[in-house]
Amino acid sequence: MTAIDPSAPRRSLLARAWQFIKDLWQVLLRPSSVFGLGALVLAGFVAGIVFWGGFNTVLEATNTEKFCTGCHEMRDNVFAELKPTIHFSNRSGVRASCPDCHVPHNWTDKIARKMQASKEVWGHLFGSIDTPDKFRENRLELAMHEWSRFKANDSLECRNCHSAASMDITKQSPRASVAHQRYLFTGEKTCIDCHKGIAHHLPDMRGVPGWQ
Amino acid sequence: MIRKSFLLAVVVVMAAASTSLLAQNVSSGLRGDTPLNEEGPAALMTPQRNSSERETRNYPEQPPVIPHTTEGYQIDVNGNKCLSCHARARTTESKAPMVSITHFMDRDGQFLASVSPRRYFCTQCHVPQHTAKPPVGNDFTDIDSVLSHVAPGGRR
Numbered sequence: 001m002t003a004i005d006p007s008a009p010r011r012s013l014l015a016r017a018w019q020f021i022k023d024l025w026q027v028l029l030r031p032s033s034v035f036g037l038g039a040l041v042l043a044g045f046v047a048g049i050v051f052w053g054g055f056n057t058v059l060e061a062t063n064t065e066k067f068c069t070g071c072h073e074m075r076d077n078v079f080a081e082l083k084p085t086i087h088f089s090n091r092s093g094v095r096a097s098c099p100d101c102h103v104p105h106n107w108t109d110k111i112a113r114k115m116q117a118s119k120e121v122w123g124h125l126f127g128s129i130d131t132p133d134k135f136r137e138n139r140l141e142l143a144m145h146e147w148s149r150f151k152a153n154d155s156l157e158c159r160n161c162h163s164a165a166s167m168d169i170t171k172q173s174p175r176a177s178v179a180h181q182r183y184l185f186t187g188e189k190t191c192i193d194c195h196k197g198i199a200h201h202l203p204d205m206r207g208v209p210g211w212q
Numbered sequence: 213m214i215r216k217s218f219l220l221a222v223v224v225v226m227a228a229a230s231t232s233l234l235a236q237n238v239s240s241g242l243r244g245d246t247p248l249n250e251e252g253p254a255a256l257m258t259p260q261r262n263s264s265e266r267e268t269r270n271y272p273e274q275p276p277v278i279p280h281t282t283e284g285y286q287i288d289v290n291g292n293k294c295l296s297c298h299a300r301a302r303t304t305e306s307k308a309p310m311v312s313i314t315h316f317m318d319r320d321g322q323f324l325a326s327v328s329p330r331r332y333f334c335t336q337c338h339v340p341q342h343t344a345k346p347p348v349g350n351d352f353t354d355i356d357s358v359l360s361h362v363a364p365g366g367r368r
Contacts, residue, residue: 086284173281174263175264197286211296212296
């Protein structure tokens with residue numbers, strides 16, 4: 001009885017795959033003998049539109065509140081906390097949704113944030129904050145990520161709606177007007193320095209600058 | 213027979229009394245003209261006063277009232293929003309009045325390094341004010357008025 005080498009079929013599969021790649025490379029290198037150049041360019045153009053449109057559509061679909069609150073971690077914790085705050089319910093009904101504050105609006109920053117967010121998908125799949133206790137434990141770290149992002153980009157996501165140039169300080173309370181003139185307009189502080197915990201509950205604030 | 217008619221009379225009197233009581237309009241400041249057996253419309257909610265100007269205490273021990281809005285301020289085991297302005301170390305930046313030093317005392321009169329846990333929950337004593345019209349009058353007399361009445365010309 002001839003001995004069957006257990007690695008033989010595996011090696012041949014690898015070899016066949018390698019052969020396929022080499023063949024494909026040859027096909028890609030050689031000029032087409034069937035399709036005209038115009039047809040290829042047109043097909044490439046159409047395919048490009050389809051791929052790019054599809055990519056952007058999916059990107060925008062993941063940039064909605066409905067998508068964010070699709071996971072119970074977001075819906076039961078941070079989204080529930082947002083609801084009584086002024087960024088969800090107020091006199092005029094203008095409101096911020098999750099990506100307005102948590103995803104940068106310009107493209108490169110948005111893609112960078114989306115790549116970071118892939119870790120959040122991992123966290124969801126492996127349940128890193130799937131119970132209230134785990135969420136509470138990680139809350140400070142998660143909040144720190146957001147605070148440092150706001151601090152680094154000079155509270156860009158706040159300023160997408162709240163422009164210092166359009167602030168009428170005569171319409172603000174004396175307290176707010178004085179603080180904004182002294183710290184915001186001079187650039188000494190940025191929004192997040194004072195306005196932490198305005199849309200979600202605060203984590204344990206011991207050791208956070210400005211807090212006890 | 214007499215007993216029966218007496219009972220009837222009692223019932224009639226009680227019924228009359230109770231209906232007249234029900235129909236009675238007791239006009240009090242809090243209830244308004246709402247009859248006693250009905251629930252009146254809820255009063256409109258008023259906004260919190262936000263002048264930021266210190267208000268005079270009505271009596272020496274009164275916890276100072278809060279002259280600004282405190283909506284959404286978190287005061288719990290995780291943090292105290294009030295202290296981010298009123299804490300000792302924060303007052304230079306915020307220009308807010310510092311938490312009274314009495315708030316650092318424990319119940320044995322010993323001073324602690326920071327606000328005592330029993331004084332941590334600010335809004336147990338200090339409350340924001342609303343722009344509401346008081347529904348009932350108040351004839352409270354300030355101690356200074358009493359003193360000047362007792363000893364005209366004043367005394368120290």
